[in-house]
Amino acid sequence: MIELKNITKRFIDGQRQLTVLDDLSLHVDEGEFVAIIGESGVGKTTLLNILGTLLPADEGSYMMRGEQIEVSGEQPSERLCHLRNKEIGFVYQDHRLLPQFTVWQNILLPTLATKKTSTEEEQLHAQALLKFMGILPLKDSPVTQLSGGEKTRVAICRALINQPAILLADEPTGQLDVANAQTIATLFRKVNAEFHTTIIMATHSAEMAKVAHKIYLLKDGKLSPALNSQP
Numbered sequence: 001m002i003e004l005k006n007i008t009k010r011f012i013d014g015q016r017q018l019t020v021l022d023d024l025s026l027h028v029d030e031g032e033f034v035a036i037i038g039e040s041g042v043g044k045t046t047l048l049n050i051l052g053t054l055l056p057a058d059e060g061s062y063m064m065r066g067e068q069i070e071v072s073g074e075q076p077s078e079r080l081c082h083l084r085n086k087e088i089g090f091v092y093q094d095h096r097l098l099p100q101f102t103v104w105q106n107i108l109l110p111t112l113a114t115k116k117t118s119t120e121e122e123q124l125h126a127q128a129l130l131k132f133m134g135i136l137p138l139k140d141s142p143v144t145q146l147s148g149g150e151k152t153r154v155a156i157c158r159a160l161i162n163q164p165a166i167l168l169a170d171e172p173t174g175q176l177d178v179a180n181a182q183t184i185a186t187l188f189r190k191v192n193a194e195f196h197t198t199i200i201m202a203t204h205s206a207e208m209a210k211v212a213h214k215i216y217l218l219k220d221g222k223l224s225p226a227l228n229s230q231p
């Protein structure tokens with residue numbers, strides 16, 4: 001599903017050049033659930049942004065389902081827009097829900113990339129996702145009135161509305177208490193099992209990482225298998 005080879009990513013910080021990802025490679029099979037752990041600032045978000053085609057790598061190659069992914073700093077190609085909208089669902093570290101809209105409107109937003117209204121099928125799917133995530137009663141609530149855990153669930157629904165093959169989640173439980181984090185962890189596992197969505201999730205939490213099939217540690221710009229991955 002995903003093959004990153006020899007990815008290097010540098011940032012210029014004033015006079016200093018910071019190599020965040022250094023000759024990093026990653027192979028993820030279809031249907032796999034992978035957790036990326038690592039200390040704050042090691043490059044988890046940078047890696048997810050590259051996987052989400054939101055950021056170009058400086059060196060290396062990115063293949064998705066055998067297709068070479070080319071990301072430049074310029075206007076994204078039509079193909080790249082399609083990939084981002086249909087094939088990849090993204091749960092951001094800070095949710096990025098639109099505060100002026102309701103839960104329902106936020107979830108259906110990605111269906112409006114190329115048309116003015118969502119189809120009946122998309123609305124049925126949104127309804128099913130709300131139910132799946134246990135937040136159907138919040139359908140018409142403004143997102144500003146939700147708790148952190150509820151916002152995370154809405155963000156997951158929005159990421160899944162176009163039935164993407166890949167779900168990328170950046171610290172989905174970063175701001176949640178243990179009980180809420182465990183609920184979200186269980187939901188990710190359920191999404192992976194029931195929709196066969198390939199999931200790559202960055203997290204600080206060892207507890208959260210335990211629900212994944214494989215755990216990689218990001219350190220010094222490279223990934224290595226972490227202990228205690230579950231089959």
Ligand SMILES: Nc1ncnc2c1ncn2[C@@H]1O[C@H](COP(=O)(O)OP(=O)(O)OP(=O)(O)O)[C@@H](O)[C@H]1O
Nearest residue numbers: 011012013020038039040041042043044045046047
């Ligand atoms: N646009 C940028 N310009 C310059 N430096 C950046 C930029 N984005 C990230 N960095 C730096 O790259 C490093 C990795 O950042 P990144 O956000 O990927 O870390 P992270 O592992 O996600 O951290 P956290 O766990 O706190 O979310 C940090 O040192 C950060 O300051």
Ligand SMILES: [Mg+2]
Nearest residue numbers: 044045093170
């Ligand atoms: Mg981060």
